[in-house]
Amino acid sequence: MSSWLSSAVTRAEAVSDWLAPQRQASLALLRDAKWPTRKTEAWKYLPINVWDNTELQADAAESTDATSGVIEGLNSLDLVFVNGQLQSVPGDDLPAGLTVVSLADASGDARAWAAETFTAVKPARHLFGLVNDVLATQGVLIDVAAAAVIEQPIRIVNVLTKGYEAHTRVLVRLGEHAKATVIEHYVGDQRSKNTGFAEYKVGDSAYLEHYRFALQSGESLSIGGSHFELSARAELSSHLVGFGSTLQRVDVDVTHAGEHAFAKLNAIYLLDGKELFDLHSTIEHAVPNGTTEENVRGIVADNSRAVFNGRIHIHRGAQKTLAELNNRNLLMSDRAEINTKPELEIYADDVRCAHGATIAEIDKKALYYMQSRGVSRSQAQIMLNFGFINELVDQMPNQVLADWLRPQLRDRFAGMEVK
Amino acid sequence: MLSIKNLHASVEEKNILKGLDLEIKPGEVHAIMGPNGAGKSTLGYVLTGREGYSVEQGSATLDGVDLLALEAEERARAGLFLAFQYPVEIPGVSNLEFLKASVDAVREARGEESLSSKDFLKMAREASKKVNLPADFLKRGVNEGFSGGEKKRNEILQMLLLKPKLCILDESDSGLDIDALQVVAEGVNSQRSPDRSFIVVTHYQRLLDYIKPDFVHVLSDGKIVKSGDYSLAHELESQGYAWLKDQPAADEVAEG
Numbered sequence: 064m065s066s067w068l069s070s071a072v073t074r075a076e077a078v079s080d081w082l083a084p085q086r087q088a089s090l091a092l093l094r095d096a097k098w099p100t101r102k103t104e105a106w107k108y109l110p111i112n113v114w115d116n117t118e119l120q121a122d123a124a125e126s127t128d129a130t131s132g133v134i135e136g137l138n139s140l141d142l143v144f145v146n147g148q149l150q151s152v153p154g155d156d157l158p159a160g161l162t163v164v165s166l167a168d169a170s171g172d173a174r175a176w177a178a179e180t181f182t183a184v185k186p187a188r189h190l191f192g193l194v195n196d197v198l199a200t201q202g203v204l205i206d207v208a209a210a211a212v213i214e215q216p217i218r219i220v221n222v223l224t225k226g227y228e229a230h231t232r233v234l235v236r237l238g239e240h241a242k243a244t245v246i247e248h249y250v251g252d253q254r255s256k257n258t259g260f261a262e263y264k265v266g267d268s269a270y271l272e273h274y275r276f277a278l279q280s281g282e283s284l285s286i287g288g289s290h291f292e293l294s295a296r297a298e299l300s301s302h303l304v305g306f307g308s309t310l311q312r313v314d315v316d317v318t319h320a321g322e323h324a325f326a327k328l329n330a331i332y333l334l335d336g337k338e339l340f341d342l343h344s345t346i347e348h349a350v351p352n353g354t355t356e357e358n359v360r361g362i363v364a365d366n367s368r369a370v371f372n373g374r375i376h377i378h379r380g381a382q383k384t385l386a387e388l389n390n391r392n393l394l395m396s397d398r399a400e401i402n403t404k405p406e407l408e409i410y411a412d413d414v415r416c417a418h419g420a421t422i423a424e425i426d427k428k429a430l431y432y433m434q435s436r437g438v439s440r441s442q443a444q445i446m447l448n449f450g451f452i453n454e455l456v457d458q459m460p461n462q463v464l465a466d467w468l469r470p471q472l473r474d475r476f477a478g479m480e481v482k
Numbered sequence: 483m484l485s486i487k488n489l490h491a492s493v494e495e496k497n498i499l500k501g502l503d504l505e506i507k508p509g510e511v512h513a514i515m516g517p518n519g520a521g522k523s524t525l526g527y528v529l530t531g532r533e534g535y536s537v538e539q540g541s542a543t544l545d546g547v548d549l550l551a552l553e554a555e556e557r558a559r560a561g562l563f564l565a566f567q568y569p570v571e572i573p574g575v576s577n578l579e580f581l582k583a584s585v586d587a588v589r590e591a592r593g594e595e596s597l598s599s600k601d602f603l604k605m606a607r608e609a610s611k612k613v614n615l616p617a618d619f620l621k622r623g624v625n626e627g628f629s630g631g632e633k634k635r636n637e638i639l640q641m642l643l644l645k646p647k648l649c650i651l652d653e654s655d656s657g658l659d660i661d662a663l664q665v666v667a668e669g670v671n672s673q674r675s676p677d678r679s680f681i682v683v684t685h686y687q688r689l690l691d692y693i694k695p696d697f698v699h700v701l702s703d704g705k706i707v708k709s710g711d712y713s714l715a716h717e718l719e720s721q722g723y724a725w726l727k728d729q730p731a732a733d734e735v736a737e738g
């Protein structure tokens with residue numbers, strides 16, 4: 064066992080709260096868990112020993128009042144964790160049908176549904192998910208009543224500063240016919256470690272618009288996941304944007320638990336320098352008549368490395384499933400690396416499935432063509448990169464978020480070089 | 483305007499241009515004809531600064547500016563334009579966005595004010611009308627899925643918008659229907675002015691009948707081997723290039 068993991072287990076033994084039964088179960092799994100090695104399939108391309116080997120030192124001079132800022136024009140309900148500490152919980156002036164409580168303050172009904180949700184949506188196979196199970200004493204519980212339509216986006220921000228280790232958890236329940244937008248937003252570029260996992264139960268005919276902005280960069284180490292369970296006719300529109308850092312891994316899992324659910328999953332990762340980013344996604348079609356459309360695009364520059372593992376599992380009897388998985392990658396340098404592995408496992412005969420992955424180099428002819436029209440090479444490169452991912456940015460239902468994102472993507476592209 | 487002297491250039495270590503000379507004065511239209519593989523397109527690429535083409539000897543100046551010392555985009559901003567024989571498709575980048583970026587860049591280099599999106603759109607719509615491209619082509623990806631002829635018209639559209647000093651048209655007439663041929667010819671004729679010059683690379687006399695170039699050159703094996711007036715095009719049309727074989731090859735001359 065890694066020294067970090069054994070210390071995590073020791074720390075977890077001291078945790079005792081109303082989630083104790085669930086935490087104990089995860090702790091038992093964790094005690095038996097093996098620390099991943101290069102031979103562990105799920106961690107094959109990500110040097111997880113970096114997590115173990117990275118020492119954290121809080122820098123007294125470093126200001127801890129780093130903020131994520133507000134997103135102008137979004138008018139979101141912000142729930143902010145700084146280094147794992149929830150800064151404040153909203154008062155009573157929430158939109159009708161929305162209840163938000165901190166994990167620590169939960170009582171009564173909130174405890175009841177949260178205890179049913181905690182570890183029930185997220186698959187137990189995620190080692191760091193188990194870590195989060197036992198160490199995340201800070202979290203938020205978001206409950207949207209049946210038929211409630213919450214226009215105001217709910218944004219959960221995790222700010223990490225130098226030297227901190229943080230574990231936060233998000234639980235979300237959408238009642239029948241409810242509608243809500245939830246944004247998980249991660250920021251920080253200093254040496255820090257965090258795990259951030261979220262579990263979503265989307266009720267019958269409910270609609271969840273979801274964003275995960277995994278924008279930690281630099282020396283930060285971050286591992287997390289967003290996990291969804293869709294009831295009958297539920298709809299999920301999920302949009303992930305990831306920047307790489309010293310170590311970054313995100314798992315997205317969707318289970319079609321009720322028939323006629325629809326999952327749209329878009330993801331973009333943009334890496335530069337020596338950054339790493341690993342995206343694993345698993346879609347479980349457990350029942351018939353489900354639809355999944357998954358589009359993942361990545362741009363990798365310099366010495367960076369992206370890993371994408373996309374698995375679609377169509378269970379026996381899950382007839383009439385429609386599932387599409389597409390992963391396209393753009394290489395900006397011949398030293399950048401992509402490991403992509405789409406996997407289809409089909410145990411039903413009447414389904415329509417397609418999957419594909421491509422890796423292309425940046426089109427030098429196109430760069431020259433644009434230059435020959437007076438466009439600078441760097442601008443041409445930015446335009447080509449935008450051209451590659453624009454479609455997915457355009458598909459974000461929230462225009463304010465798309466507009467907020469574009470200049471940040473532009474800055475990312477501007478730093479990249481064709482090599 | 484354009485002065486090319488003893489230009490030697492190669493790609494992938496293969497010599498293509500082998501001592502090419504060409505002088506073009508303001509307002510002149512020069513046609514370049516010649517057999518496949520002679521180096522006509524290469525000349526355009528070398529002048530516009532395509533990666534992978536290296537110049538071993540010689541010079542090329544545009545109004546006294548050493549073109550070969552400039553980056554590709556700087557050459558365009560200095561007033562050089564190449565209508566590509568094979569225009570490049572750029573999925574994901576809209577034609578309008580691309581045209582705006584290039585017009586902005588070129589106008590800025592000329593010290594002109596940048597156009598508002600609205601003014602630019604109006605200008606782009608007018609230009610597409612001139613080349614007979616429906617305005618919704620502006621919204622499509624650059625050349626994405628355009629037919630051969632549509633691509634060529636899109637090149638002429640860019641020429642109209644960028645208002646270059648020296649335009650090189652590389653087989654802008656190949657693969658065109660008769661109406662499109664007139665569009666290209668009209669594109670050139672309407673832009674002719676005392677301070678703008680053209681190099682028109684073509685295999686066919688037909689375009690030249692519309693354009694009436696001041697000079698016709700034959701480029702063969704990397705050199706201009708024959709120059710004349712417009713009547714040379716007619717001669718070539720009837721005789722072909724067999725007569726070139728009777729001439730000593732460029733390397734043999736050098737050795738002898």
Ligand SMILES: Nc1ncnc2c1ncn2[C@@H]1O[C@H](COP(=O)(O)OP(=O)(O)OP(=O)(O)O)[C@@H](O)[C@H]1O
Pocket residue numbers: 493494496498516517518519520521522523524525567
């Ligand atoms: N990348 C390359 N590697 C090797 N040879 C090349 C390369 N690019 C061009 N050539 C060669 O250079 C020569 C000149 O090509 P170029 O395209 O300039 O001919 P062209 O006169 O335009 O012919 P066409 O009339 O067929 O368009 C040809 O023999 C061609 O095969």
Ligand SMILES: [Mg+2]
Pocket residue numbers: 522523524567652653
């Ligand atoms: Mg050619």
